[in-house]
Amino acid sequence: MMKRLTGIFGCLSLALLFAFTLPVNGGYKVGDKVADFSLQNAIDDQWVSLASYGDVKGYIVVFTCNTCPYSVMYEDRLIELHNTYAPQGFPVVAINPNDPGIKPGDSYAAMKERADSKGFTFKYLFDAEQTVFPAFGATRTPHVFLLDKKKVVRYIGAIDNNAQNASAADKPYVAQAIEALKNGDDPNPDFTKAIGCTIKVKS
Amino acid sequence: MHLLLSLFIAVVPIWSDPPAERANGEIKVVDFKGLQKHLDQYGDKTLVINFWATWCVPCVRELPYFEQATEYYADQGVEVILVSLDFSKQIETRLKPFLAKHELKSHVVLLDDPDANAWIDKVSPEWSGAIPATLIRKNGVEAFYEKSFHSFDELKEIIQPFIKS
Numbered sequence: 001m002m003k004r005l006t007g008i009f010g011c012l013s014l015a016l017l018f019a020f021t022l023p024v025n026g027g028y029k030v031g032d033k034v035a036d037f038s039l040q041n042a043i044d045d046q047w048v049s050l051a052s053y054g055d056v057k058g059y060i061v062v063f064t065c066n067t068c069p070y071s072v073m074y075e076d077r078l079i080e081l082h083n084t085y086a087p088q089g090f091p092v093v094a095i096n097p098n099d100p101g102i103k104p105g106d107s108y109a110a111m112k113e114r115a116d117s118k119g120f121t122f123k124y125l126f127d128a129e130q131t132v133f134p135a136f137g138a139t140r141t142p143h144v145f146l147l148d149k150k151k152v153v154r155y156i157g158a159i160d161n162n163a164q165n166a167s168a169a170d171k172p173y174v175a176q177a178i179e180a181l182k183n184g185d186d187p188n189p190d191f192t193k194a195i196g197c198t199i200k201v202k203s
Numbered sequence: 204m205h206l207l208l209s210l211f212i213a214v215v216p217i218w219s220d221p222p223a224e225r226a227n228g229e230i231k232v233v234d235f236k237g238l239q240k241h242l243d244q245y246g247d248k249t250l251v252i253n254f255w256a257t258w259c260v261p262c263v264r265e266l267p268y269f270e271q272a273t274e275y276y277a278d279q280g281v282e283v284i285l286v287s288l289d290f291s292k293q294i295e296t297r298l299k300p301f302l303a304k305h306e307l308k309s310h311v312v313l314l315d316d317p318d319a320n321a322w323i324d325k326v327s328p329e330w331s332g333a334i335p336a337t338l339i340r341k342n343g344v345e346a347f348y349e350k351s352f353h354s355f356d357e358l359k360e361i362i363q364p365f366i367k368s
Contacts, residue, residue, distance in 0.1 A: 139332075
Protein backbone atom coordinates (compact mmCIF):
# COMPACT_ATOMS: atom_id res chain seq x y z
CA MET A 1 0.00 0.00 0.00
CA MET A 2 2.73 2.38 1.06
CA LYS A 3 4.66 1.53 -2.06
CA ARG A 4 1.66 2.22 -4.26
CA LEU A 5 1.13 5.55 -2.54
CA THR A 6 4.75 6.45 -3.12
CA GLY A 7 4.27 5.47 -6.75
CA ILE A 8 1.21 7.67 -7.09
CA PHE A 9 3.02 10.50 -5.38
CA GLY A 10 5.91 10.03 -7.75
CA CYS A 11 3.66 10.21 -10.80
CA LEU A 12 1.89 13.25 -9.40
CA SER A 13 5.11 15.09 -8.71
CA LEU A 14 6.32 14.21 -12.22
CA ALA A 15 3.07 15.54 -13.67
CA LEU A 16 3.44 18.71 -11.60
CA LEU A 17 7.02 19.07 -12.70
CA PHE A 18 5.97 18.95 -16.34
CA ALA A 19 3.08 21.32 -15.79
CA PHE A 20 5.46 24.03 -14.62
CA THR A 21 8.25 23.48 -17.08
CA LEU A 22 6.35 23.74 -20.35
CA PRO A 23 8.21 26.17 -22.58
CA VAL A 24 6.73 29.54 -23.40
CA ASN A 25 6.34 29.40 -27.14
CA GLY A 26 6.55 33.09 -27.89
CA GLY A 27 7.44 34.67 -31.15
CA TYR A 28 6.38 34.54 -34.76
CA LYS A 29 5.18 31.42 -36.50
CA VAL A 30 5.10 30.82 -40.24
CA GLY A 31 2.20 32.93 -41.55
CA ASP A 32 2.55 35.70 -38.96
CA LYS A 33 3.17 39.29 -40.04
CA VAL A 34 6.27 40.84 -38.51
CA ALA A 35 6.17 44.21 -36.76
CA ASP A 36 8.84 46.53 -38.12
CA PHE A 37 11.75 47.56 -35.91
CA SER A 38 14.55 50.06 -35.93
CA LEU A 39 18.09 48.92 -35.10
CA GLN A 40 21.52 50.40 -35.62
CA ASN A 41 23.81 48.97 -38.28
CA ALA A 42 27.26 48.40 -36.80
CA ILE A 43 28.87 48.86 -40.20
CA ASP A 44 27.84 52.50 -40.80
CA ASP A 45 25.91 53.47 -37.64
CA GLN A 46 22.75 54.10 -39.66
CA TRP A 47 19.38 53.17 -38.17
CA VAL A 48 17.72 50.47 -40.22
CA SER A 49 14.12 49.30 -40.41
CA LEU A 50 12.57 46.76 -42.77
CA ALA A 51 10.79 49.67 -44.44
CA SER A 52 14.14 51.33 -45.13
CA TYR A 53 14.97 48.53 -47.58
CA GLY A 54 12.38 50.04 -49.91
CA ASP A 55 10.97 47.95 -52.72
CA VAL A 56 12.21 44.41 -52.04
CA LYS A 57 10.61 40.99 -52.51
CA GLY A 58 11.51 39.72 -49.08
CA TYR A 59 14.01 39.68 -46.23
CA ILE A 60 16.39 36.99 -45.02
CA VAL A 61 16.37 37.96 -41.32
CA VAL A 62 19.05 36.01 -39.46
CA PHE A 63 19.91 36.22 -35.79
CA THR A 64 23.63 35.64 -35.61
CA CYS A 65 26.70 36.89 -33.76
CA ASN A 66 30.50 37.04 -33.73
CA THR A 67 31.19 34.47 -31.05
CA CYS A 68 29.04 31.40 -31.65
CA PRO A 69 31.05 28.80 -33.63
CA TYR A 70 27.91 27.88 -35.56
CA SER A 71 27.43 31.50 -36.59
CA VAL A 72 31.06 31.72 -37.64
CA MET A 73 30.75 28.55 -39.72
CA TYR A 74 27.84 30.13 -41.60
CA GLU A 75 29.38 33.59 -42.21
CA ASP A 76 30.64 32.79 -45.70
CA ARG A 77 27.34 31.19 -46.59
CA LEU A 78 25.45 34.29 -45.40
CA ILE A 79 27.65 36.48 -47.58
CA GLU A 80 27.00 34.14 -50.50
CA LEU A 81 23.23 34.16 -49.86
CA HIS A 82 23.23 37.96 -49.79
CA ASN A 83 25.37 38.28 -52.90
CA THR A 84 23.11 35.87 -54.78
CA TYR A 85 19.71 36.97 -53.56
CA ALA A 86 19.97 40.69 -52.68
CA PRO A 87 20.12 41.55 -56.40
CA GLN A 88 16.95 39.45 -56.78
CA GLY A 89 15.19 41.39 -54.02
CA PHE A 90 15.99 39.24 -50.97
CA PRO A 91 18.67 40.92 -48.82
CA VAL A 92 20.20 39.31 -45.73
CA VAL A 93 19.32 41.29 -42.59
CA ALA A 94 21.73 40.08 -39.89
CA ILE A 95 20.88 40.89 -36.27
CA ASN A 96 23.14 40.27 -33.28
CA PRO A 97 20.85 39.57 -30.30
CA ASN A 98 23.52 38.93 -27.63
CA ASP A 99 24.17 41.04 -24.56
CA PRO A 100 27.82 42.16 -24.72
CA GLY A 101 27.79 42.33 -20.92
CA ILE A 102 27.77 38.52 -21.05
CA LYS A 103 29.61 38.14 -24.37
CA PRO A 104 32.09 40.98 -24.76
CA GLY A 105 32.99 39.55 -28.16
CA ASP A 106 29.53 40.52 -29.37
CA SER A 107 29.81 44.22 -28.57
CA TYR A 108 28.89 46.87 -31.12
CA ALA A 109 32.58 47.66 -31.61
CA ALA A 110 33.39 43.97 -32.07
CA MET A 111 30.55 43.69 -34.63
CA LYS A 112 32.15 46.55 -36.60
CA GLU A 113 35.50 44.76 -36.57
CA ARG A 114 34.01 41.42 -37.60
CA ALA A 115 31.96 42.94 -40.41
CA ASP A 116 35.07 44.72 -41.63
CA SER A 117 37.44 41.75 -41.48
CA LYS A 118 34.92 39.37 -43.09
CA GLY A 119 33.72 41.98 -45.57
CA PHE A 120 30.03 41.64 -44.75
CA THR A 121 28.04 42.88 -47.72
CA PHE A 122 24.78 42.83 -45.74
CA LYS A 123 23.68 45.03 -42.85
CA TYR A 124 24.71 43.83 -39.41
CA LEU A 125 22.26 45.22 -36.85
CA PHE A 126 22.54 45.29 -33.09
CA ASP A 127 19.53 44.36 -30.96
CA ALA A 128 20.90 46.48 -28.12
CA GLU A 129 17.67 46.55 -26.10
CA GLN A 130 17.06 42.83 -26.72
CA THR A 131 13.49 43.49 -27.84
CA VAL A 132 13.59 42.29 -31.45
CA PHE A 133 14.79 38.70 -30.95
CA PRO A 134 12.03 37.92 -28.38
CA ALA A 135 9.42 39.41 -30.74
CA PHE A 136 10.62 36.99 -33.41
CA GLY A 137 10.98 34.14 -30.95
CA ALA A 138 14.60 33.52 -31.91
CA THR A 139 16.21 31.08 -29.48
CA ARG A 140 19.64 30.43 -30.94
CA THR A 141 22.30 31.71 -33.28
CA PRO A 142 22.13 31.34 -36.19
CA HIS A 143 18.32 31.37 -36.55
CA VAL A 144 16.72 32.41 -39.85
CA PHE A 145 13.31 33.98 -40.44
CA LEU A 146 12.55 34.41 -44.14
CA LEU A 147 9.93 37.10 -44.74
CA ASP A 148 8.07 37.82 -47.95
CA LYS A 149 7.35 41.24 -49.46
CA LYS A 150 4.45 41.79 -47.04
CA LYS A 151 6.71 41.02 -44.06
CA VAL A 152 4.92 37.72 -43.47
CA VAL A 153 7.11 34.90 -42.10
CA ARG A 154 7.36 32.12 -44.71
CA TYR A 155 10.24 30.00 -43.39
CA ILE A 156 11.91 29.58 -39.98
CA GLY A 157 15.02 27.59 -39.22
CA ALA A 158 18.44 26.59 -40.43
CA ILE A 159 20.40 27.89 -43.42
CA ASP A 160 21.13 24.38 -44.68
CA ASN A 161 21.54 20.86 -43.32
CA ASN A 162 25.27 20.74 -42.63
CA ALA A 163 26.86 23.39 -40.43
CA GLN A 164 30.33 21.89 -40.26
CA ASN A 165 30.78 21.19 -43.94
CA ALA A 166 29.17 23.52 -46.45
CA SER A 167 30.06 21.36 -49.42
CA ALA A 168 28.33 18.35 -47.82
CA ALA A 169 25.08 20.25 -47.26
CA ASP A 170 22.56 18.87 -49.71
CA LYS A 171 19.49 20.72 -48.44
CA PRO A 172 19.95 24.48 -48.86
CA TYR A 173 16.78 25.28 -46.90
CA VAL A 174 16.87 29.08 -47.19
CA ALA A 175 17.82 29.12 -50.88
CA GLN A 176 15.07 26.58 -51.61
CA ALA A 177 12.55 28.64 -49.64
CA ILE A 178 13.45 31.77 -51.62
CA GLU A 179 13.13 29.89 -54.90
CA ALA A 180 9.67 28.74 -53.77
CA LEU A 181 8.62 32.33 -52.97
CA LYS A 182 9.90 33.50 -56.36
CA ASN A 183 7.68 30.87 -57.97
CA GLY A 184 4.69 31.92 -55.86
CA ASP A 185 4.84 28.67 -53.85
CA ASP A 186 4.96 27.92 -50.14
CA PRO A 187 8.40 26.84 -48.96
CA ASN A 188 8.64 23.15 -48.15
CA PRO A 189 9.90 22.59 -45.51
CA ASP A 190 8.83 25.87 -43.93
CA PHE A 191 10.38 25.01 -40.55
CA THR A 192 13.63 23.29 -39.63
CA LYS A 193 15.76 22.95 -36.52
CA ALA A 194 19.52 23.13 -36.02
CA ILE A 195 22.02 23.08 -33.21
CA GLY A 196 23.13 26.54 -32.19
CA CYS A 197 24.21 28.73 -29.32
CA THR A 198 21.79 30.13 -26.80
CA ILE A 199 21.09 33.83 -27.03
CA LYS A 200 22.91 35.58 -24.20
CA VAL A 201 20.26 37.55 -22.33
CA LYS A 202 20.92 40.39 -19.92
CA SER A 203 20.01 39.19 -16.45
CA MET B 204 45.79 -15.84 -22.45
CA HIS B 205 45.95 -12.74 -24.59
CA LEU B 206 42.86 -13.86 -26.41
CA LEU B 207 41.05 -14.37 -23.12
CA LEU B 208 42.13 -10.99 -21.91
CA SER B 209 40.94 -9.21 -25.02
CA LEU B 210 37.64 -11.09 -24.86
CA PHE B 211 37.25 -9.95 -21.31
CA ILE B 212 37.92 -6.35 -22.27
CA ALA B 213 35.45 -6.60 -25.12
CA VAL B 214 32.57 -7.63 -22.88
CA VAL B 215 33.16 -5.18 -20.04
CA PRO B 216 29.89 -3.27 -19.93
CA ILE B 217 30.23 0.34 -21.04
CA TRP B 218 28.73 1.58 -17.79
CA SER B 219 31.21 -0.20 -15.56
CA ASP B 220 33.44 2.74 -14.75
CA PRO B 221 33.13 5.99 -16.66
CA PRO B 222 36.77 7.05 -16.67
CA ALA B 223 37.74 3.52 -17.76
CA GLU B 224 35.89 3.88 -21.03
CA ARG B 225 38.28 6.71 -21.81
CA ALA B 226 41.32 5.10 -20.20
CA ASN B 227 43.14 4.95 -23.51
CA GLY B 228 42.13 8.51 -24.28
CA GLU B 229 39.61 7.45 -26.90
CA ILE B 230 36.14 8.84 -27.18
CA LYS B 231 33.08 7.08 -28.53
CA VAL B 232 31.78 8.82 -31.65
CA VAL B 233 28.21 8.06 -32.72
CA ASP B 234 25.57 9.25 -35.14
CA PHE B 235 22.06 9.72 -33.76
CA LYS B 236 21.08 6.10 -34.35
CA GLY B 237 24.25 5.06 -32.58
CA LEU B 238 23.43 7.37 -29.69
CA GLN B 239 19.98 5.80 -29.30
CA LYS B 240 21.54 2.36 -29.29
CA HIS B 241 24.16 3.48 -26.82
CA LEU B 242 21.52 4.89 -24.44
CA ASP B 243 19.36 1.78 -24.72
CA GLN B 244 22.18 -0.22 -23.20
CA TYR B 245 21.52 1.40 -19.84
CA GLY B 246 18.18 -0.41 -19.62
CA ASP B 247 15.78 0.94 -17.00
CA LYS B 248 18.25 3.26 -15.30
CA THR B 249 17.49 6.94 -14.91
CA LEU B 250 19.47 8.72 -17.60
CA VAL B 251 20.47 12.36 -17.26
CA ILE B 252 21.50 13.27 -20.78
CA ASN B 253 23.20 16.62 -21.22
CA PHE B 254 23.94 18.09 -24.66
CA TRP B 255 27.02 20.31 -24.48
CA ALA B 256 30.27 21.33 -26.18
CA THR B 257 33.63 22.60 -25.00
CA TRP B 258 33.11 25.83 -26.98
CA CYS B 259 29.76 26.51 -25.29
CA VAL B 260 30.41 28.72 -22.26
CA PRO B 261 27.09 28.15 -20.42
CA CYS B 262 27.52 24.41 -21.01
CA VAL B 263 30.98 24.31 -19.48
CA ARG B 264 29.78 26.45 -16.57
CA GLU B 265 27.09 23.92 -15.61
CA LEU B 266 29.26 20.79 -16.09
CA PRO B 267 30.35 20.69 -12.42
CA TYR B 268 26.70 20.19 -11.36
CA PHE B 269 26.38 17.20 -13.69
CA GLU B 270 29.62 15.82 -12.29
CA GLN B 271 28.19 16.28 -8.81
CA ALA B 272 25.07 14.39 -9.89
CA THR B 273 27.23 11.49 -11.07
CA GLU B 274 28.73 11.22 -7.60
CA TYR B 275 25.61 12.02 -5.60
CA TYR B 276 23.44 9.46 -7.40
CA ALA B 277 26.13 6.83 -7.87
CA ASP B 278 24.17 4.17 -5.95
CA GLN B 279 20.71 5.17 -7.09
CA GLY B 280 20.58 3.85 -10.64
CA VAL B 281 21.32 7.20 -12.25
CA GLU B 282 23.73 7.60 -15.15
CA VAL B 283 24.85 11.00 -16.35
CA ILE B 284 25.69 11.01 -20.06
CA LEU B 285 27.41 14.05 -21.47
CA VAL B 286 26.66 14.14 -25.19
CA SER B 287 29.31 16.35 -26.73
CA LEU B 288 28.44 18.31 -29.86
CA ASP B 289 32.03 19.33 -30.39
CA PHE B 290 33.06 19.47 -34.02
CA SER B 291 34.58 16.29 -35.38
CA LYS B 292 37.62 18.28 -36.50
CA GLN B 293 38.24 19.35 -32.90
CA ILE B 294 38.14 16.00 -31.10
CA GLU B 295 41.92 15.85 -30.82
CA THR B 296 42.59 19.54 -30.42
CA ARG B 297 39.80 20.52 -28.02
CA LEU B 298 37.63 17.73 -26.64
CA LYS B 299 40.29 15.24 -25.59
CA PRO B 300 42.51 17.85 -23.90
CA PHE B 301 39.40 19.22 -22.12
CA LEU B 302 38.41 15.78 -20.83
CA ALA B 303 41.96 15.03 -19.75
CA LYS B 304 42.27 18.34 -17.93
CA HIS B 305 38.97 18.15 -16.07
CA GLU B 306 38.99 14.40 -15.41
CA LEU B 307 35.24 14.11 -15.90
CA LYS B 308 33.65 11.18 -14.11
CA SER B 309 30.44 11.16 -16.12
CA HIS B 310 30.08 9.22 -19.37
CA VAL B 311 31.01 11.18 -22.49
CA VAL B 312 30.04 10.39 -26.07
CA LEU B 313 30.45 12.57 -29.12
CA LEU B 314 27.40 12.95 -31.33
CA ASP B 315 28.55 13.57 -34.89
CA ASP B 316 25.44 13.72 -37.04
CA PRO B 317 25.24 16.82 -39.23
CA ASP B 318 21.57 16.55 -40.23
CA ALA B 319 20.37 18.00 -36.91
CA ASN B 320 16.91 18.80 -38.26
CA ALA B 321 16.38 15.07 -38.63
CA TRP B 322 17.12 14.24 -34.98
CA ILE B 323 16.49 17.27 -32.72
CA ASP B 324 12.76 16.47 -32.53
CA LYS B 325 13.61 12.88 -31.61
CA VAL B 326 15.43 14.13 -28.52
CA SER B 327 12.46 16.36 -27.73
CA PRO B 328 9.91 18.25 -29.82
CA GLU B 329 10.37 21.05 -27.26
CA TRP B 330 14.03 21.52 -28.22
CA SER B 331 14.83 24.40 -30.58
CA GLY B 332 18.42 23.20 -30.93
CA ALA B 333 20.22 25.64 -28.60
CA ILE B 334 22.68 24.18 -26.14
CA PRO B 335 22.97 23.46 -23.28
CA ALA B 336 19.95 21.16 -23.20
CA THR B 337 19.15 18.33 -20.80
CA LEU B 338 16.88 15.31 -21.09
CA ILE B 339 16.03 13.04 -18.19
CA ARG B 340 14.43 9.74 -18.98
CA LYS B 341 13.46 6.55 -17.26
CA ASN B 342 11.24 3.79 -18.60
CA GLY B 343 9.66 5.99 -21.24
CA VAL B 344 9.01 8.92 -18.90
CA GLU B 345 10.93 12.00 -20.00
CA ALA B 346 11.53 15.57 -18.95
CA PHE B 347 13.32 18.02 -21.20
CA TYR B 348 15.01 21.34 -20.39
CA GLU B 349 16.45 23.82 -22.88
CA LYS B 350 18.15 25.90 -20.20
CA SER B 351 21.25 26.29 -18.06
CA PHE B 352 21.50 25.05 -14.49
CA HIS B 353 23.03 27.45 -11.99
CA SER B 354 23.50 25.11 -9.03
CA PHE B 355 23.54 21.43 -8.19
CA ASP B 356 20.33 21.93 -6.19
CA GLU B 357 18.59 23.21 -9.29
CA LEU B 358 19.64 20.09 -11.18
CA LYS B 359 18.81 17.81 -8.25
CA GLU B 360 15.30 19.20 -8.16
CA ILE B 361 14.53 17.83 -11.62
CA ILE B 362 16.31 14.49 -11.12
CA GLN B 363 14.71 13.76 -7.76
CA PRO B 364 11.18 12.99 -9.05
CA PHE B 365 12.67 10.20 -11.15
CA ILE B 366 14.28 8.68 -8.09
CA LYS B 367 11.02 8.56 -6.13
CA SER B 368 8.99 7.04 -8.93
